[in-house]
Amino acid sequence: MIIVEIRKLFGRRRTWISIFLLCLLPTVVAIFLSLTDIAPRPGEGPAFLSAVLSNGALYPAAALAIVLPIFLPIAVSIVAGESIAGEASTGTLRYLLARPVSRTRLLVAKLTSISLFVLVAVLAVAATALVVGLNLLGSGPVLATTTVSGTPLSPQQLGIRTVLTILYIGWSMLGVASVAFFLSTVTDSPLAAALGGLSALVGSTVLVTLDAADSMRDFLPTRYWLAWVDFFRDPILWRDVERGFLVQGGYVVVLLGMAWANFSTRDVTS
Amino acid sequence: MITTHGLTKRFGRVLAVDGVDLDVREGDRYGFLGPNGSGKTTTVRMVLGLVYATRGEIEVLGKPMPGRAREVLPEVGALVEGPAAYPHLSARKNLTIFDAAGPSTATASRRNRRQRVDEVLEQVGLASIGRRPVRTYSLGMRQRLGIASALLGRPRLLVLDEPTNGLDPQGIREIRELLVGLNQTGTTIFMSSHLLAEVEQLCTRVGVVDRGRLVAQAALAELRGETGRTVVRVGDPAGAVALMDGRVVGREGDRLVLADMTVAEATQRLVQARIEVHEAAPERRSLEDVVLSLTSHGSDRVDATHPRVEQVGA
Numbered sequence: 001m002i003i004v005e006i007r008k009l010f011g012r013r014r015t016w017i018s019i020f021l022l023c024l025l026p027t028v029v030a031i032f033l034s035l036t037d038i039a040p041r042p043g044e045g046p047a048f049l050s051a052v053l054s055n056g057a058l059y060p061a062a063a064l065a066i067v068l069p070i071f072l073p074i075a076v077s078i079v080a081g082e083s084i085a086g087e088a089s090t091g092t093l094r095y096l097l098a099r100p101v102s103r104t105r106l107l108v109a110k111l112t113s114i115s116l117f118v119l120v121a122v123l124a125v126a127a128t129a130l131v132v133g134l135n136l137l138g139s140g141p142v143l144a145t146t147t148v149s150g151t152p153l154s155p156q157q158l159g160i161r162t163v164l165t166i167l168y169i170g171w172s173m174l175g176v177a178s179v180a181f182f183l184s185t186v187t188d189s190p191l192a193a194a195l196g197g198l199s200a201l202v203g204s205t206v207l208v209t210l211d212a213a214d215s216m217r218d219f220l221p222t223r224y225w226l227a228w229v230d231f232f233r234d235p236i237l238w239r240d241v242e243r244g245f246l247v248q249g250g251y252v253v254v255l256l257g258m259a260w261a262n263f264s265t266r267d268v269t270s
Numbered sequence: 271m272i273t274t275h276g277l278t279k280r281f282g283r284v285l286a287v288d289g290v291d292l293d294v295r296e297g298d299r300y301g302f303l304g305p306n307g308s309g310k311t312t313t314v315r316m317v318l319g320l321v322y323a324t325r326g327e328i329e330v331l332g333k334p335m336p337g338r339a340r341e342v343l344p345e346v347g348a349l350v351e352g353p354a355a356y357p358h359l360s361a362r363k364n365l366t367i368f369d370a371a372g373p374s375t376a377t378a379s380r381r382n383r384r385q386r387v388d389e390v391l392e393q394v395g396l397a398s399i400g401r402r403p404v405r406t407y408s409l410g411m412r413q414r415l416g417i418a419s420a421l422l423g424r425p426r427l428l429v430l431d432e433p434t435n436g437l438d439p440q441g442i443r444e445i446r447e448l449l450v451g452l453n454q455t456g457t458t459i460f461m462s463s464h465l466l467a468e469v470e471q472l473c474t475r476v477g478v479v480d481r482g483r484l485v486a487q488a489a490l491a492e493l494r495g496e497t498g499r500t501v502v503r504v505g506d507p508a509g510a511v512a513l514m515d516g517r518v519v520g521r522e523g524d525r526l527v528l529a530d531m532t533v534a535e536a537t538q539r540l541v542q543a544r545i546e547v548h549e550a551a552p553e554r555r556s557l558e559d560v561v562l563s564l565t566s567h568g569s570d571r572v573d574a575t576h577p578r579v580e581q582v583g584a
Contacts, residue, residue, distance in 0.1 A: 090356065
């Protein structure tokens with residue numbers, strides 16, 4: 001069943017188009033940067049963008065920072081929201097369950113394919129950005145890569161930190177996915193589930209900036225989203241990253257539990 | 271093959287199915303009849319483990335449902351409330367996906383999947399369908415695909431909800447012949463329908479459900495029992511009416527309905543009076559009469575009367 005689901009997801013043109021679009025935006029940004037050589041001033045615009053002109057190897061991190069706030073969550077929400085509700089709205093859910101595919105198994109298969117999508121999407125963005133960055137942007141000596149703290153990084157260190165970033169962002173996206181995934185078991189409309197997931201995100205982003213909501217800020221899902229920037233400090237500042245990892249983990253566990261509890265006991269009337 | 275005891279389903283304040291005792295036996299072609307919204311589909315969904323019963327027990331193929339769904343459902347083929355398929359994929363691809371999603375059985379394994387897919391497409395008349403996506407199919411073609419999907423696992427029991435929906439008369443006949451053929455080779459068929467003519471031509475046993483309650487369950491022949499009246503067609507209807515004074519309860523051209531009279535008695539008297547008899551037979555109730563007498567209006571019409579509850583047969 002897991003293989004069937006993965007094939008179904010990656011056999012769709014829609015999946016590849018969304019990944020393609022995700023990769024397109026950072027590429028366009030890179031083209032503009034390389035043509036004009038005008039970078040945002042440090043501290044403005046997406047993280048790292050000011051640094052990439054002199055160093056293309058840092059561009060994967062910058063590219064992820066570009067797609068992280070909106071595009072990546074949208075793509076992930078759509079795929080996760082589609083998972084169960086999409087089957088319900090085409091009517092295929094009842095035939096899968098009558099086949100029979102156990103409900104838990106179906107959830108696990110869907111979740112696996114969503115996770116794989118998240119990973120592929122993040123990796124694709126990082127990989128294109130690396131190629132684009134090395135070719136279009138600062139091809140200066142790679143050894144000169146510096147951290148946010150100003151110390152130099154060897155290519156290996158940079159590689160490791162980029163991989164950590166990919167994993168951390170993937171994990172954050174899994175948090176978004178689990179909101180949409182849970183909603184997908186509640187409603188029969190994939191659109192509602194996807195938008196619900198995004199609304200949770202927007203809500204969280206608003207509350208994070210609100211001083212009055214200070215008391216709950218540390219538990220909001222988007223609170224530590226940008227903590228991966230700390231991977232590029234020297235030494236790596238683990239505190240926020242760890243917290244972010246745990247907070248996301250909490251959301252993932254609770255929401256998936258709710259999705260399972262809801263889906264395995266509900267009447268399928270679609 | 272399907273046995274339920276006191277099967278009840280409540281959706282909020284609505285009692286959709288109320289104490290239904292189904293008894294579908296091996297080899298039956300069972301017709302499940304009832305007006306719109308009478309609880310047919312909910313019952314079918316409960317039998318397949320899609321909807322959980324509020325009360326009551328379900329046994330399918332001798333095992334409790336939904337508890338033993340893993341063992342039961344691979345041997346059941348289902349069409350529930352219309353066919354469904356992934357619109358961007360071809361018929362063949364759809365069948366392959368559904369087959370791969372579920373467990374293998376002794377008769378339906380991964381190894382013979384391709385052969386089974388070809389076989390069922392052939393059976394429902396979609397053999398040369400090619401690679402067009404299902405999105406482009408007509409209603410009838412989708413229906414055929416739905417039936418193909420139900421047959422794919424070589425099931426012992428077919429549960430079909432409105433199997434001839436969307437088919438033209440030719441298609442209906444084809445599917446009927448297909449189902450009768452399958453039944454003769456040992457497949458039990460449980461189909462729900464509100465098309466009485468359809469059930470009358472296909473089914474051997476009938477259950478009638480009304481407002482969530484099973485109001486009749488019997489062999490078709492038993493339900494359509496004789497009414498005790500006789501129908502004759504005669505050469506001289508006016509003379510016959512005069513002769514049978516008071517016994518004629520219906521007249522339609524040369525066709526008379528006679529009350530309190532056997533076929534033998536009627537023909538004898540007519541012949542003695544030298545009135546030509548073209549035809550004489552006991553009057554049987556049509557399935558339509560039976561069902562209409564047992565059921566109320568569908569849920570698309572709401573009024574306060576309660577249905578008459580009759581138990582015919584066992």
